[in-house]
Amino acid sequence: MPTSLQHSKQRVSYYYDGDFGNFYYGQGHPMKPHRVRMTHSLIVNYGLYRALNVMVRQEKRRTAVFLTQKFQRPARASFYEMTRYHSDDYINFLRQVKSDNISTLTDQMTRFSVGEDCPVFDGMYEFCQLSCGGSLAAAAQLNRKESDIAINWMGGLHHAKKSEASGFCYSNDIVLAILELLKVHKRVLYIDIDVHHGDGVEEAFYTTDRVMTVSFHKHGEYFPGTGDLKDVGAGHGKYYALNVPLRDGVDDFTYERIFQTVMGEVMARFQPEAVVLQCGADSLAGDRLGVFNLTTYGHGKCVEYMKSFNVPLLLVGGGGYTIRNVSRCWVYETSIALNLDVADDLPVNDYFEYFIPDYKLHIKPLTTLINFNTPEFIDQTIVSLLENLKQLPHVPSVQMHPTSISSDAVVKTFDQSLRRDHQNDDIRESRFDEDVRVENSSEFYDAREPTSRNTQSNKRQRNMNTAEVEGFKKTRIGEEDDV
Numbered sequence: 001m002p003t004s005l006q007h008s009k010q011r012v013s014y015y016y017d018g019d020f021g022n023f024y025y026g027q028g029h030p031m032k033p034h035r036v037r038m039t040h041s042l043i044v045n046y047g048l049y050r051a052l053n054v055m056v057r058q059e060k061r062r063t064a065v066f067l068t069q070k071f072q073r074p075a076r077a078s079f080y081e082m083t084r085y086h087s088d089d090y091i092n093f094l095r096q097v098k099s100d101n102i103s104t105l106t107d108q109m110t111r112f113s114v115g116e117d118c119p120v121f122d123g124m125y126e127f128c129q130l131s132c133g134g135s136l137a138a139a140a141q142l143n144r145k146e147s148d149i150a151i152n153w154m155g156g157l158h159h160a161k162k163s164e165a166s167g168f169c170y171s172n173d174i175v176l177a178i179l180e181l182l183k184v185h186k187r188v189l190y191i192d193i194d195v196h197h198g199d200g201v202e203e204a205f206y207t208t209d210r211v212m213t214v215s216f217h218k219h220g221e222y223f224p225g226t227g228d229l230k231d232v233g234a235g236h237g238k239y240y241a242l243n244v245p246l247r248d249g250v251d252d253f254t255y256e257r258i259f260q261t262v263m264g265e266v267m268a269r270f271q272p273e274a275v276v277l278q279c280g281a282d283s284l285a286g287d288r289l290g291v292f293n294l295t296t297y298g299h300g301k302c303v304e305y306m307k308s309f310n311v312p313l314l315l316v317g318g319g320g321y322t323i324r325n326v327s328r329c330w331v332y333e334t335s336i337a338l339n340l341d342v343a344d345d346l347p348v349n350d351y352f353e354y355f356i357p358d359y360k361l362h363i364k365p366l367t368t369l370i371n372f373n374t375p376e377f378i379d380q381t382i383v384s385l386l387e388n389l390k391q392l393p394h395v396p397s398v399q400m401h402p403t404s405i406s407s408d409a410v411v412k413t414f415d416q417s418l419r420r421d422h423q424n425d426d427i428r429e430s431r432f433d434e435d436v437r438v439e440n441s442s443e444f445y446d447a448r449e450p451t452s453r454n455t456q457s458n459k460r461q462r463n464m465n466t467a468e469v470e471g472f473k474k475t476r477i478g479e480e481d482d483v
């Protein structure tokens, strides 16, 4: 049972769909949606759900107002909503492709990079709809000022591009959520603590000053290959992208120092009206694909720090491939959002056997992993980053540039539709039975078997140069003609 550290005045909403854990990328694939169901089970069994703020749309479900202990089940994102960023062709393809018609769609599979890292699996389109629907509903909730913090652990799929799947991501729920937030917030800050560079989100907002992206990630011979310190944005967005390249083995102390130094300065200079924090858990020690050495405490410190600014905060998931640790991390971060203390002894839950042998919430750093981020390296990186930040104009001059990003145009067409769609969010009583499904046995064993690291491809090694920036403009929101 959680105990209250102090009365939290922050209202926290949480988005989850019981169907999400059923999606399955295929045997041996490191991405396991099941981890979100494990997280949910911990949230339920720690009793955290009691403190989650549930907004009920009274006009549609007046009787439900009097019920308690419900979860918001977000509406699935529609084709129209997903194509506010993604191309029609691409989303049409995701909707159309099935495991039994792959052979007839080989050209499109290649064109949209679907196949290897991003395989076709049953229900792939619905998976995207749920992931995006959760983040859109969460953003809409913040826009309505009905919550201070909104959480969607089904989201955070930061690698997806406008017309391309990448790094296990097909649809970019984060870009859609930021577009939603831009309807009522002048400036939105995106922070990414996944071990991989948040390339898809950075690319989408590379030329606008209304969204600042800051990514902390492993850099150098590592997927996706982007995220150099020198990549700072372009056009109106110059200096509104910040990249923090790190080396293997970063520990809690080092991460906290660079994170808080950089983010403190970003908050002071950019003064965002809303913050999106991607909480990819592959930056934890012992991740199947990651190379960092953070504990749940160190990872959670980022959430704690960003929460301390009292700016509307959207928390989304992301990577994370040692699934027992992913669920530990995200339930802990849910407790931080709620300002509730949770015991280190895990409660009995539907997946208790995954947490053998210690059955504890928190993880320890690996003693065998060397931290290659020396104090000198971190100091130099901080100096460079602060230099970049000094280039930012004073906040009052950061205005909405009608030509720099499509969001103003997006708002006109997007706003009414989204408002309409999400007023009908399906809010229903919690159905624990839905979430106590028998897991696929391969999910269980895959999570423990020793596996090689870095199975993700490194196909998108990319250094930004002027020509490429020009080329990319076509794919960026700020340059869209049709929105």
Ligand SMILES: [Zn+2]
Pocket (backbone or CB within 6 Å): 194, 195, 196, 280, 282, 318, 319, 320
């Ligand atoms: Zn990742």
